[in-house]
Amino acid sequence: MKYVEKLRNSGLRPTKQRLQICEVLFNTEKTFHFTINELEQKIKKQANNKISLATVYNTVHAFEKKGYLKQIPINSSETYFDTNVTDHHHFYDLKEEKLIDLDNSDVGPINILKKINGKKIKSVEVLVKLED
Amino acid sequence: MKYVEKLRNSGLRPTKQRLQICEVLFNTEKTFHFTINELEQKIKKQANNKISLATVYNTVHAFEKKGYLKQIPINSSETYFDTNVTDHHHFYDLKEEKLIDLDNSDVGPINILKKINGKKIKSVEVLVKLED
DNA sequence: ATCGCAGTTTATAATGATTCTAAAAAAGTG
DNA sequence: CACTTTTTTAGAATCATTATAAACTGCGAT
Numbered sequence: 001m002k003y004v005e006k007l008r009n010s011g012l013r014p015t016k017q018r019l020q021i022c023e024v025l026f027n028t029e030k031t032f033h034f035t036i037n038e039l040e041q042k043i044k045k046q047a048n049n050k051i052s053l054a055t056v057y058n059t060v061h062a063f064e065k066k067g068y069l070k071q072i073p074i075n076s077s078e079t080y081f082d083t084n085v086t087d088h089h090h091f092y093d094l095k096e097e098k099l100i101d102l103d104n105s106d107v108g109p110i111n112i113l114k115k116i117n118g119k120k121i122k123s124v125e126v127l128v129k130l131e132d
Numbered sequence: 133m134k135y136v137e138k139l140r141n142s143g144l145r146p147t148k149q150r151l152q153i154c155e156v157l158f159n160t161e162k163t164f165h166f167t168i169n170e171l172e173q174k175i176k177k178q179a180n181n182k183i184s185l186a187t188v189y190n191t192v193h194a195f196e197k198k199g200y201l202k203q204i205p206i207n208s209s210e211t212y213f214d215t216n217v218t219d220h221h222h223f224y225d226l227k228e229e230k231l232i233d234l235d236n237s238d239v240g241p242i243n244i245l246k247k248i249n250g251k252k253i254k255s256v257e258v259l260v261k262l263e264d
Numbered sequence: 265a266t267c268g269c270a271g272t273t274t275a276t277a278a279t280g281a282t283t284c285t286a287a288a289a290a291a292g293t294g
Numbered sequence: 295c296a297c298t299t300t301t302t303t304a305g306a307a308t309c310a311t312t313a314t315a316a317a318c319t320g321c322g323a324t
Contacts, residue, residue, distance in 0.1 A: 013291060015301065036281080052303045057282070073259050075203050075211060077311085078281065091248060102246055111240035112260055116223060116232065119262040126258050127205050128244055130251040145320060147272065168310080184274045189311070209282085210310065266324085273318070284307065291300070 010066045017051050031084035033099045089126035142198045163216035165231045221258035
């Protein structure tokens with residue numbers, strides 16, 4: 001399994017459940033956005049077995065902490081995650097309630113001129129809301 | 133009362149509760165960020181009486197719909213609102229869990245090059261996460 | 265002013281995403 | 295295999311938010 005090493009290297013035991021979730025999340029051509037519930041559905045369908053909801057939460061949070069996933073800052077009742085962990089941004093289609101990736105190259109360079117004493121910039125995320 | 137007209141003009145009856153919330157939200161030198169619970173506390177203290185939590189929610193949502201408040205897109209257990217409805221951005225201090233305003237002039241001009249068919253850009257919001 | 269009604273407020277219940285719990289299962293180690 | 299630690303799990307608990315439905319209020323019409 002190609003994810004065994006990845007997990008081990010980050011100090012996570014390569015359990016059956018984590019490997020299965022890796023398959024669903026990372027064994028794809030394209031990156032994608034998901035909520036915990038969408039992920040649970042996808043696991044059920046793709047792997048044809050059920051992983052406890054608590055485990056899905058645990059795993060997603062563990063992966064996020066290790067930098068394999070990113071949370072997308074958006075106001076929605078459910079939290080959105082992104083398998084694309086490179087620096088990039090998002091459109092949010094208000095009507096369809098859908099997220100669309102926006103590559104760094106689709107956004108001019110962003111220069112934050114204000115500095116906060118003793119703080120470093122960890123990330124810069126742009127959310128572009130779309131309407132009809 | 134200076135808020136009676138404002139409310140009437142937007143089709144909201146100027147009720148005692150709404151006027152009181154207007155005082156707390158808008159009768160200040162500076163704009164500010166708040167959660168519903170922080171607002172409830174502020175009302176209790178400033179006006180020395182209690183408005184039902186449901187009414188605070190209703191009112192904040194009504195004001196947001198009318199454009200008197202903005203939701204701040206951020207992943208937090210509570211929803212943050214902003215009395216500053218002009219185009220601007222935010223720092224988010226991850227450690228302190230505090231929001232800090234970032235004027236448009238503190239951010240270089242942002243140019244969204246990608247276009248989505250049939251959609252208009254409603255807003256462009258930048259969230260800059262800070263760490264120590 | 266009073267009436268009547270749509271719009272509001274309210275306390276409380278319901279919802280729903282997320283986290284907690286503690287017992288069972290699995291993984292790593294020697 | 296025996297033992298320890300980590301992980302999984304079902305179900306309970308939590309907590310922000312929304313729904314409910316009864317009481318109340320603002321306001322125009324009479």
